[in-house]
Amino acid sequence: MLKIENLKFSYERRPLSIDIESLLIEEGECVGIVGPNGAGKSTFLQLILGIHNTYEGEITLNQVKLEKKTKNYFREHIGLVFQNPDEQLFMPTVYEDVAFGLKMKGLPDVEVQNAVNEMLDLLGIGKLSQRASLKLSGGEKKRVAMASIFVMKPDIMVFDEPTLALDPKSRRRVINIVNELQNTKIITSHDLDMIYETCSKVIVLYEGKVVAQGETKKILSDADLMEKVDLECPLILKNLL
Ligand SMILES: Nc1ncnc2c1ncn2[C@@H]1O[C@H](COP(=O)(O)OP(=O)(O)OP(=O)(O)O)[C@@H](O)[C@H]1O
Numbered sequence: 001m002l003k004i005e006n007l008k009f010s011y012e013r014r015p016l017s018i019d020i021e022s023l024l025i026e027e028g029e030c031v032g033i034v035g036p037n038g039a040g041k042s043t044f045l046q047l048i049l050g051i052h053n054t055y056e057g058e059i060t061l062n063q064v065k066l067e068k069k070t071k072n073y074f075r076e077h078i079g080l081v082f083q084n085p086d087e088q089l090f091m092p093t094v095y096e097d098v099a100f101g102l103k104m105k106g107l108p109d110v111e112v113q114n115a116v117n118e119m120l121d122l123l124g125i126g127k128l129s130q131r132a133s134l135k136l137s138g139g140e141k142k143r144v145a146m147a148s149i150f151v152m153k154p155d156i157m158v159f160d161e162p163t164l165a166l167d168p169k170s171r172r173r174v175i176n177i178v179n180e181l182q183n184t185k186i187i188t189s190h191d192l193d194m195i196y197e198t199c200s201k202v203i204v205l206y207e208g209k210v211v212a213q214g215e216t217k218k219i220l221s222d223a224d225l226m227e228k229v230d231l232e233c234p235l236i237l238k239n240l241l
């Protein structure tokens with residue numbers, strides 16, 4: 001269980017990017033975080049991974065409070081797929097990027113090979129295995145970044161805009177994979193149709209604050225709320241209205 005209390009954070013010499021009184025994400029939940037550009041979604045995800053140190057308030061995972069000495073605990077349990085894959089990929093080849101975490105864990109080579117190849121196939125990028133990660137297309141990079149986190153099987157999977165830059169088939173593949181995962185999942189996206197298909201609960205962030213939260217359909221079909229926070233009801237719900 002992830003618990004947030006009185007969390008405040010601003011980038012240097014910037015107004016508050018995050019100002020959350022309290023938030024609870026229960027084990028096994030799939031939670032969507034939505035909000036317009038600049039609402040603080042990516043910043044929030046980075047905070048729960050201990051990427052920023054200058055915040056006020058408390059972030060607690062399974063009764064363990066996030067601090068310098070517990071940062072590794074958070075990183076072992078939470079896997080974040082970054083919005084921008086260039087921030088995540090750094091090895092010479094796709095294979096090595098996806099294998100990196102498992103190798104650091106000290107797994108035997110054969111196990112690493114099997115796990116990596118299986119994951120590349122699952123994401124439909126087996127053919128890219130020996131290519132240079134940074135010389136791929138945006139959507140290909142995104143899938144490699146996702147594979148590098150999936151392969152680690154973290155308890156909590158966090159996706160920052162997972163369908164951004166993906167073609168329809170790859171997007172569908174990601175939706176299916178996310179729906180098959182039994183872990184706790186946190187997803188931010190502007191693809192509200194994807195959020196509708198994957199999340200049981202939605203949190204609406206606006207100017208760093210939680211302005212609404214609740215059951216996915218209830219939140220995403222609230223046209224007044226969506227309008228107020230510069231979003232639109234997902235197409236699938238518009239068609240049902
Ligand atoms: N590295 C940074 N330095 C200074 N300010 C930043 C930095 N990154 C983000 N911000 C600011 O913090 C606020 C929240 O940004 P954040 O990236 O978390 O928004 P977001 O909700 O993820 O937006 P998007 O939908 O565009 O991905 C914005 O006002 C942004 O300008």
Ligand SMILES: [Mg+2]
Pocket residue numbers: 041042043083160
């Ligand atoms: Mg973002």
